[in-house]
Amino acid sequence: MSGLTDKYQKYVMGTYARQPAGFIRGEGCYLYDAGGEAYLDFVSGLSINNLGHCHPAVVAAIHEQAAALINTCNLYYTEPQAELAQLISENAFGGKVFFSNSGAEANECAIKLARKLGREQGGDAKHRIISLENGFHGRTMASLSATAQPAKQEPFKPLLPGFSYVPRNDIAALEAAMDDDVCALLLEPVQGEGGVYPLEASFLAAARELADRHRALLVFDEVQTGMGRTGRLFAYEHAGIVPDVMTLAKSLGGAMPIGATLAAPDYADVLGPGMHGSTFGGGPVPCAAGMAVFGELLKPGFLDGVAARGDHFLSALTGLAEEGLVVEARGIGLMLAVELDEPKAAGIVSQALDRKIIINNTSDTTLRFLPPLIADEGMIDQVIEFLRNALRG
Numbered sequence: 001m002s003g004l005t006d007k008y009q010k011y012v013m014g015t016y017a018r019q020p021a022g023f024i025r026g027e028g029c030y031l032y033d034a035g036g037e038a039y040l041d042f043v044s045g046l047s048i049n050n051l052g053h054c055h056p057a058v059v060a061a062i063h064e065q066a067a068a069l070i071n072t073c074n075l076y077y078t079e080p081q082a083e084l085a086q087l088i089s090e091n092a093f094g095g096k097v098f099f100s101n102s103g104a105e106a107n108e109c110a111i112k113l114a115r116k117l118g119r120e121q122g123g124d125a126k127h128r129i130i131s132l133e134n135g136f137h138g139r140t141m142a143s144l145s146a147t148a149q150p151a152k153q154e155p156f157k158p159l160l161p162g163f164s165y166v167p168r169n170d171i172a173a174l175e176a177a178m179d180d181d182v183c184a185l186l187l188e189p190v191q192g193e194g195g196v197y198p199l200e201a202s203f204l205a206a207a208r209e210l211a212d213r214h215r216a217l218l219v220f221d222e223v224q225t226g227m228g229r230t231g232r233l234f235a236y237e238h239a240g241i242v243p244d245v246m247t248l249a250k251s252l253g254g255a256m257p258i259g260a261t262l263a264a265p266d267y268a269d270v271l272g273p274g275m276h277g278s279t280f281g282g283g284p285v286p287c288a289a290g291m292a293v294f295g296e297l298l299k300p301g302f303l304d305g306v307a308a309r310g311d312h313f314l315s316a317l318t319g320l321a322e323e324g325l326v327v328e329a330r331g332i333g334l335m336l337a338v339e340l341d342e343p344k345a346a347g348i349v350s351q352a353l354d355r356k357i358i359i360n361n362t363s364d365t366t367l368r369f370l371p372p373l374i375a376d377e378g379m380i381d382q383v384i385e386f387l388r389n390a391l392r393g
């Protein structure tokens with residue numbers, strides 16, 4: 001490891017607080033280091049490996065497509081892009097997809113689409129975008145401008161103009177902030193990087209109603225919640241409302257880089273030729289991988305199994321709260337977190353790594369769990385047992 005970390009120190013920008021671990025292989029729910037040690041992975045590359053590492057169907061799709069055609073750019077037609085767009089559209093709320101390479105880029109597209117539509121409907125004035133405090137939408141300047149976390153925004157000011165923020169689940173604040181100058185409401189149905197906070201159904205319903213009242217687009221950032229993470233294909237399905245635009249990335253390509261912005265039929269043609277683009281976006285290889293991911297997620301019973309194992313995990317975490325070991329357990333499906341009474345989350349993550357279990361903390365007091373959706377109850381129980389012992393100190 002020391003040769004590797006030395007090279008990182010010398011040649012790679014230090015933008016990540018990396019854990020002292022390096023991996024050379026992944027299979028199912030396990031990562032393997034150079035010494036052959038297996039680590040139970042309950043982070044899934046921050047929800048990019050929803051099917052586990054190197055799922056055979058994803059690997060086969062990548063091999064086959066890479067051997068035939070890697071990419072051509074978007075001046076030409078390729079079959080996998082059309083097929084994946086159809087899968088996304090037909091399994092969500094219809095409409096058309098723009099493909100990019102990441103979650104931030106998927107949100108950039110949504111923001112540009114909303115700004116263009118707003119301008120068409122209300123001129124210069126209709127350009128404001130409302131997002132939620134503590135949300136996370138990416139690190140590019142537009143997605144950062146929507147990411148209402150002062151520590152992440154401060155060093156890069158001035159941000160883009162026209163972004164306002166309201167607290168999550170505060171319907172009165174949202175109502176007060178909404179006006180006819182708003183072109184979009186952008187939110188995560190479950191705040192992920194902010195610490196796994198599901199939005200209340202009543203708040204989402206109010207967001208839908210207020211967006212309609214002010215002719216603003218309701219945009220759901222499902223970059224982390226999408227692709228089965230919450231026990232449904234998309235998290236909006238839990239709320240009984242449908243957004244106008246949805247962004248996807250992370251696990252869409254089975255850990256290959258891809259982003260997607262789905263616009264409902266009424267908004268599917270807002271962006272025309274020359275309005276937006278990406279050289280790599282929607283390349284045949286990540287799209288072929290995405291088709292394989294859909295194939296697995298849509299197998300009968302797969303998502304019900306995710307929901308059932310999510311319930312098992314959440315009730316075990318709630319048990320830790322009842323034992324007084326954590327303050328709160330929360331989340332939905334296999335997107336879960338516990339809140340600690342003291343700032344000791346980083347220490348617990350290190351202890352877990354020593355025990356060959358990979359978990360993550362979103363703050364000093366929040367532990368987050370994003371296991372592969374194929375993790376079984378035995379693996380979940382192993383993590384619970386580790387937590388119980390570690391938290392008892």
Ligand SMILES: Cc1ncc(COP(=O)(O)O)c(C=O)c1O
Nearest residue numbers: 102103104136137138192223224
């Ligand atoms: C909800 C959400 N949106 C956007 C992003 C940004 O995605 P990317 O890192 O692929 O740009 C993330 C990444 O964690 C995310 O969780």
